[in-house]
Amino acid sequence: MQTIVITGGTDGIGRALALHQLRRGAHVVAVGSTSAKGEALLAEADALSASGRVDFLRADLTSVGAAQDLASAIEDTCARVDGLVLCAQRYRLFGPRTVTAEGFEHSFALAYLSRYVLGHRLRSVLESAPCPVIVNVGTPGVPLGRVHWDDLQLTRRYGGTRATLQSFRANDLLGAAFPELYPDTPIRYIGYNPGVVSTGMPRHLPQPLRALVTAVFTVAATSADKAAAPIAALLETPPDAAFSAYRGTRRLPLDTRPFRKEDALRLHTLTRGLVDAISPAPREE
Numbered sequence: 001m002q003t004i005v006i007t008g009g010t011d012g013i014g015r016a017l018a019l020h021q022l023r024r025g026a027h028v029v030a031v032g033s034t035s036a037k038g039e040a041l042l043a044e045a046d047a048l049s050a051s052g053r054v055d056f057l058r059a060d061l062t063s064v065g066a067a068q069d070l071a072s073a074i075e076d077t078c079a080r081v082d083g084l085v086l087c088a089q090r091y092r093l094f095g096p097r098t099v100t101a102e103g104f105e106h107s108f109a110l111a112y113l114s115r116y117v118l119g120h121r122l123r124s125v126l127e128s129a130p131c132p133v134i135v136n137v138g139t140p141g142v143p144l145g146r147v148h149w150d151d152l153q154l155t156r157r158y159g160g161t162r163a164t165l166q167s168f169r170a171n172d173l174l175g176a177a178f179p180e181l182y183p184d185t186p187i188r189y190i191g192y193n194p195g196v197v198s199t200g201m202p203r204h205l206p207q208p209l210r211a212l213v214t215a216v217f218t219v220a221a222t223s224a225d226k227a228a229a230p231i232a233a234l235l236e237t238p239p240d241a242a243f244s245a246y247r248g249t250r251r252l253p254l255d256t257r258p259f260r261k262e263d264a265l266r267l268h269t270l271t272r273g274l275v276d277a278i279s280p281a282p283r284e285e
């Protein structure tokens with residue numbers, strides 16, 4: 001039986017993909033920070049007669065330590081992971097800069113660092129699967145934002161949109177670095193942009209933007225179920241390339257600035273230093 005780990009698997013695109021995978025007989029490990037959403041997913045799995053094939057793991061992925069603990073918990077309980085789908089996200093487009101207890105800017109921590117930690121830490125359980133895939137769901141192909149090399153934590157000139165876009169561009173480079181670092185890995189790393197998808201994301205925006213985005217979603221967005229289908233297809237039949245990027249079903253060229261290998265390796269080295277400075281919490285016996 002395939003095991004698919006989905007961060008942000010309790011809501012939006014991740015939840016739709018979790019239910020899709022349960023319907024096709026996979027074991028799903030869904031991760032989110034809210035217990036109530038996890039319990040709702042477990043109840044939906046029960047209704048599909050799939051309660052024996054679903055686990056909810058609660059983790060606040062703004063914390064590097066929590067992401068490391070999550071990786072340990074998955075390694076301890078899953079002999080192999082066939083698919084890792086990275087969807088956990090909470091946009092903070094407005095408001096003041098916030099910093100996690102570990103000292104990282106919020107968007108950098110949640111949307112980028114947690115994905116960095118999980119992708120690298122789960123490599124060995126992924127490599128135990130016959131055809132392992134990582135799908136990093138973000139916005140590849142959107143020519144907005146950049147990595148602020150001289151100030152990754154945006155201590156100067158912070159803006160919520162700037163931070164969100166930086167985390168997206170950092171994820172483009174995260175995927176581009178993976179095959180450079182592990183040339184022999186069987187893991188297929190896919191950066192995936194689902195387009196505009198109607199999810200609960202606007203719930204976390206302030207008014208009047210919430211009303212505006214909700215209205216746009218009503219007329220222009222695809223449903224989470226429809227958005228999950230191409231991701232499921234990529235998990236089932238990944239491309240041959242070690243790294244690829246898609247916007248919907250369109251494959252993106254990789255010889256473009258967002259995926260430059262030198263930048264990808266530079267960011268990897270900087271990130272490794274940041275992550276290594278956080279000591280993993282002692283393992284519970």
Ligand SMILES: NC(=O)c1ccc[n+]([C@@H]2O[C@H](COP(=O)([O-])OP(=O)(O)OC[C@H]3O[C@@H](n4cnc5c(N)ncnc54)[C@H](OP(=O)(O)O)[C@@H]3O)[C@@H](O)[C@H]2O)c1
Nearest residue numbers: 008010011012013032033034060061088089196197199200
């Ligand atoms: N929707 C779109 O139009 C769109 C467009 C392009 C790209 N994307 C990308 O697609 C992915 C999924 O987006 P979505 O719209 O489906 O999001 P969503 O409906 O807002 O769901 C976000 C998920 O992330 C989890 N999450 C949030 N904060 C977390 C934390 N601190 N720790 C652990 N989990 C956390 C949420 O669970 P809890 O609330 O319980 O924490 C939830 O399961 C994101 O990466 C997003 O950037 C979305």
